[in-house]
Amino acid sequence: MLKIFRSGASSKFLLVFLGLALFAMVVTGFGTGGMGLGDLGGMGDETLAEVEGETIGSAQVRDQVDRQLANARQQQPDLDMAAFLRSGALGEIVTQLVSNTALTVFGREQGLTASKRMVDGEIASIPAFQNLAGQFDDGAFRAALSRENLSEKQLRDEIAGTLISRQLLLPVAGSPKVPEAMALQYASLLLERRSGSVGIVPAAAMGAGTEPTDAEVAAFYKENEGRYTIPERRVLRYAEFGADKVAAAAAPTDAEIAAFYQANAARYGARETRSLSQVVLPDQAAARALAAKVAAGTSFAAAASEAGFSAADTAVGERSQAQFAQLTSEAVANAAFAAAEGAVTAPTQSPLGWHVVRVDDIATIAATPLSAVRDEIAAQIGARKSEEALGALVTRIEDALAEGATMQEVAQAEGLTIRETPPITGSGIQFDDPNFKAPELQPVLETAFDMAPDEDPLVETLVPNQRFAILAIARIVPAAAPPLAEVGDRVKADLVQRRALDRAKAVATSIVAKINAGTSAAQAFAEAERPLPAIETVTARRLDVARPDQPIPPPLAMMFSLPKGKARILQAPNGQGWFVVHLQETVPGNAAESPGLIEATRTQFEGILGEEYANQFGRAVEGGMDVERNQDAINALRGQLLGPGLQ
Incomplete structure (x- = not known):
């Protein structure tokens, strides 16, 4: 509700005590990274940072980078390592590990511990380690650790560190109390009503302008090379197979049908x-x-x-x-x-x-004759035999690959056809051919983009119990901008659009200057050098722009940051032009008769203050410790993660 006052919570310290879900994050690749002490990735790798002698190694950080990248790809399938690191992810992960290690060290110095029983309880509560009945399943536990490349000791150390940190931060974050008088003032602010106008200066209304020269197009391309960069693409080799491949072996015989009928006499007999x-x-x-x-x-x-x-x-x-x-x-x-x-x-x-x-x-x-149920029995036997034969085929192929057979050799032995995709992104898009589609490969794209270039072929599921594919990486095309010759027309159009947008901004700026000097918004638009769409009158309460469940138009949100009588410009989405937002009138709110709103405001503020207390406490703890970062080692790890040619 109070996003208008402050943006949403993102404290790395607050994550420590927001509930047991944090531990699930550790084993599912979701979250902020490990909370443990020491070189959990294995002693001997290069130290990136030290906190009171406790080391944070490159292997540990690499594991966290891999897990967080995998999580980010769930929302952005085309995200590659280069783009992930350009966003500052590596530095943030190191900072998180340093901060959380400092908290854990401090907690242990104060005598706080996490017993084996406490850690066991937290592990048992993680959904990823439970069966369908909600009970701890050791098989699921081992499988999840293997899938995420975590040892049991790593997980236990991370959970123990988190429990200690949470013991520190829960009292800190739970202590704030907001007086009712303060909550009343902010709740009343939420009921404030504002009226004004919103107009737009479209880039399309500015005309085409002068034709850009080749030199200007080239310069624009060089300045904006990032916007034309194509994400990493991969050429996948795959060989599909499914129930049709074992259809002959799965066909039921007359003897099998008769035996089934006899075995189920109670069902079919008199x-x-x-x-x-x-x-x-x-x-x-x-x-x-x-x-x-x-x-x-x-x-x-x-x-x-x-x-x-x-x-x-x-x-x-x-x-x-x-x-x-x-x-x-x-x-x-x-x-x-x-x-x-x-x-x-x-x-x-x-x-x-x-x-x-x-x-x-x-x-x-009366008994049901075999002739009446033959097809039904044949279908049941066929389905069972098909599943068994398909399972045997999958096992046979996996065993052959594990023993060193090539994909070509396995395909030839099993009568499979190997196909190859064009270079595609993590979401299956081919930039050279927008019409290209490979829907059958959608279920395995995430795996394909997680595979190392030299990794052995894998057998992956396309449709559970029905279709599978042998999957391998044929070639990787690193993220790069295409030559200007290939995208010249697009770059030229973008430059023309940019210039029109710049001219629209100049017009919008002149309109704002007139409004701020005392001219009415309607008159300022009417006096513009080009015909513009009519302005729209808007009225809203501050509470209306603070609803987290509803997207609020940016011009409306801006109106609540303007002084009365003033105007400001705001860029419209997709380069359409510029909004001119003007605040004409403000009517104060009074929440005295809305106790529910006052209480909600108080609760929200207490959460915000709790987060701030936890942040400040964490910074103070870290500031009082001997913390050293090895920037050369961090840069070296960044280079290793990017690979040759992208450093």
Whole structure:
């Protein structure tokens, strides 16, 4: 709600105590990185930083870079290592590890610990380590660690460090209290109403301008080379296979169909069901007395009623002998299915007590001939055999690859066709041909762009239990800007657009100057050197532009940062032109009669202050420690991550 006052929380310290989800982040590649101490990537690698003698090694940082890049690719599939590092990710990860290590060192110096039992509890609570029933699964635990290239010790150290840091920061962040008077003032500010106008100076209204020269186009391209850079592309080699490849082996034989039919005689053969009623009594004498009453002429329902059983208590309904045996016992079911229709059985014992059963009705179901269910049985057998044969094929291919066979050799042995994609991005786009599509490869693109150039071929799933592919990297095309000759027309059009946008900015700036000098917004637009669209009048409360669940037009948000009577320009999206935003009137709000808003404001501010306290505490802790960064080693790691030619 208070984004208007301050942008959203992003504290690296606050992450320590925001809940157990942090630990799940460690093993799923999501989050801010490890919280542990020491060289978790293995002693002997180059030290990038030290905190009170505790080292942060290049292997540890590399692991964090890989995991965070994988997470970022879930939102940006085309993101490559070069672009990720250009965003400052490496420096931020080192800073996070230094800050979190400082907190953990400080906590241990104060006597804080994380017992094995505490760490075990946190591990058991991580969803990635649980089965479908929500219970800890050691197999899932080991698989997740292997998938993320984490050792159990690494994870335990990270969790222990986080628990110690959280013990420090929870009291700090939970201490702020905001007075009601302060909350009232800010809540009232949220109810403030502002009125003004928004106009636009479109770039399209500025005319084409002079034709750019070749030299000007080349200079513009050089200055803006980054915007034309094509992300890393990869040429993938793959060989698909699926159920069609094992169709012959999976075809059911007549003998298999007949055997299945015989094995399921209870399902397909003639069978009998009976509608039954029963009374279950605790002792044999009582059961014999009830059976005697029925034999003497009392109806079963009346005798049961006299014994305290209602019709609902005695009704069993229609059952097969096997079903009734499951409900009672084999002896009781045998007695019930040996009796004639309308008869009552002698008392028979089960673990539940003594049963007296009445046969209300008998229904006989004729056998289903094999001819009627042959197709159904064939489909079931075929599906099972296909799954087994496909699984065997996958295993055979994986074993061959593991033993050193090439992709070509495996494909030839199994009769598969190897195909090759053109250079595509992580989202499957081919820049040279926008119409190119490889939908069958979408499920494996993330894996393909995580593979090392020299990594052995993998067998990956395209459609679970149905289609698979042998996948390999044929070639990697590093991220680079294409030659100007290939994108010259686009660059020229962009330069023309940029110049039109610049002229539009000059016009918008002159309009703002007139408005700020006292001219009305409508008149300032009317006096512009070119015809412009009419301005629009807008009115809104500050609360309306602070809703996190609704995107707010930037011009409306700007109106709440302007002094009364003033105007300012704002660039329109996609280079369309420039907005001129003018604030005409301000009506103060009063939240005195909105206690809910006051309380919400207080809660929000307490969260913001808690974050700030945690930040300041973390900085103070780090500032009081001996922290050394090895910038040369950090730069060397950056070069290794980028690879040759991109440093």
